[in-house]
Amino acid sequence: MFPGAADEREGTDAAGNGRGGANFVVVGAPLDATTTFQPGTRFGPRRIRSFAEPFDDYDHRTDRRFSELGVVDRGDVRAWDDVSEYLEYLTSTLREAVWNDGVPLLLGGEHTVSLAGVRATEPEVFVCLDAHLDLYDAYDGNPLSHAAVTRRILEDVDSVDEAIILGVRTGSEAEWERAAADDVTVVPPEEVADWDPGDRLADREVYLSVDIDAADPGYAPGTGTMEPFGLEPRELRDVIREVAPQASGLDVVEVNDRDDGQAAALAAKLVREFVFSHADG
Numbered sequence: 001m002f003p004g005a006a007d008e009r010e011g012t013d014a015a016g017n018g019r020g021g022a023n024f025v026v027v028g029a030p031l032d033a034t035t036t037f038q039p040g041t042r043f044g045p046r047r048i049r050s051f052a053e054p055f056d057d058y059d060h061r062t063d064r065r066f067s068e069l070g071v072v073d074r075g076d077v078r079a080w081d082d083v084s085e086y087l088e089y090l091t092s093t094l095r096e097a098v099w100n101d102g103v104p105l106l107l108g109g110e111h112t113v114s115l116a117g118v119r120a121t122e123p124e125v126f127v128c129l130d131a132h133l134d135l136y137d138a139y140d141g142n143p144l145s146h147a148a149v150t151r152r153i154l155e156d157v158d159s160v161d162e163a164i165i166l167g168v169r170t171g172s173e174a175e176w177e178r179a180a181a182d183d184v185t186v187v188p189p190e191e192v193a194d195w196d197p198g199d200r201l202a203d204r205e206v207y208l209s210v211d212i213d214a215a216d217p218g219y220a221p222g223t224g225t226m227e228p229f230g231l232e233p234r235e236l237r238d239v240i241r242e243v244a245p246q247a248s249g250l251d252v253v254e255v256n257d258r259d260d261g262q263a264a265a266l267a268a269k270l271v272r273e274f275v276f277s278h279a280d281g
Contacts (some may be wrong), residue, residue, distance in 0.1 A: 002026045002271070004066035005073040023070030025097035028088055029109040029116070031079040034145040035224045040256030044264070045076050045266040045272045047222075048252065051261045052268035053210060059272070062280040066272060071193055072102070078108070083144045087116045093122035094137075098248070103278060105271055110224075110254030111146040114209045115153060121249040123160040123207040126150070127197075128212035129236055131227035133171035133186070134258050135178040146254070154183055157207070167214035167231045168193050192235050201246050208247040210236065210270055211254045212263050220266050222259030233266055240273045245281020250274045 001007050005026055028045030074097075077090050090113060094104045098120055106117045107140050108115065111134060114183045117127060128134075128150060139145035143152065152162050166187040179186050187195050213223045216230035244250070252267040 001073045002049050003055065003073065004057055005071040008072045008074045010129040015138045022070070022072040022097070023279070024103045024105050025095070025102040026105045027071040027093060027106045028072065029084060029113040030076055031078070031083070031109040033079070033081070033110065034112060034139070034142060034147075035110050036147065038256060038258055040258055041108060041110045041224065041254060042079065044109055044253070044255035044256040047109050047257060047261065047264035047265045048255055048271070050262040052237045052272070055272060057270065059276045062225055062274055062276045065278060066209070066275060069275055070276060079125070083112065087112070089142070090116035091119040091234065096250070103247075104249045105274070106249070106251035107268065107271070108251060108255065111149045111152050111211050111253045112252060114143055115156075115249050116151050117209070117249050117251045118153050118157050118160065118207050121205070121207050122234055123248055124159060124161055124208045125201060125204050126153050126160050126163045126209065127206055127208040127243055128163065128165045128203075128211065129165060129167050129231070129239060130209070130211040130224065131169055131213040131230055132211070133165060133175040133179055135171065135175040135184070149278050151178065166195060169229055171255035174250065188255050189229060189231055192231055192239065192254055197242055201243065204246070206243060206247045208240070208274070210250070210252045210267070211242070212252065212267050213254055215266060220259075222253045222256050222261070222262035222263030224256055234268060236266075237273050240270055241277045244274045244277035247274070264268070
């Protein structure tokens with residue numbers, strides 16, 4: 001269970017309300033089907049929860065306690081081999097949270113699970129922190145690869161009319177050609193600190209995705225495809241704080257078990273930042 005959240009099996013959220021009263025719903029999605037270079041995202045949800053244990057319940061900036069913000073943990077949706085079928089089931093699980101007026105907090109798992117989060121929340125804008133464009137039409141012949149997730153979201157989810165990708169520093173030639181289209185905005189790492197969503201996100205439904213490899217691998221080496229020259233943790237935090245009040249859902253993905261917990265600790269802290277900022281927005 002995510003520290004500070006209530007176990008849904010107990011029938012109440014962290015504020016003592018029934019299942020339908022949860023403000024935020026944590027769901028683990030340990031999918032590890034298409035990861036490249038270094039697998040291990042199946043351990044991501046467990047590690048994120050584990051490395052959140054030392055964090056204080058109280059947040060001085062917002063003068064709030066995490067345990068009083070109505071966070072419920074539904075546990076993990078066990079992954080299986082049929083990715084398409086798994087994503088459909090995961091979407092239905094997340095959609096149930098949305099129908100009950102909860103904000104889904106999805107713990108990956110590989111980045112492919114973001115497709116389920118977007119399907120469930122039906123945003124207009126997909127905001128993503130990521131080292132990679134993930135705009136392949138298919139990678140190794142697989143259109144549901146984690147390297148194609150942003151392309152799938154743009155082209156297969158009718159509600160989405162724009163993707164804003166922050167921290168990108170690599171991509172194939174074909175991906176950069178796709179990124180030049182009007183429905184994609186790329187903010188390179190050196191410009192993220194000055195990025196201001198301003199009116200761009202005003203009055204628009206937003207979904208926020210955090211691929212942990214957006215951070216420089218010196219801060220988060222526990223991920224499948226490390227890419228140097230990335231973001232500082234504070235830059236990720238500041239984007240979270242800016243976007244969270246308007247976001248209808250969050251995922252943190254691509255955490256694996258190949259470090260001493262740096263990636264998982266950062267991921268867990270960003271989830272908490274999202275909750276505090278959303279509740280305070």
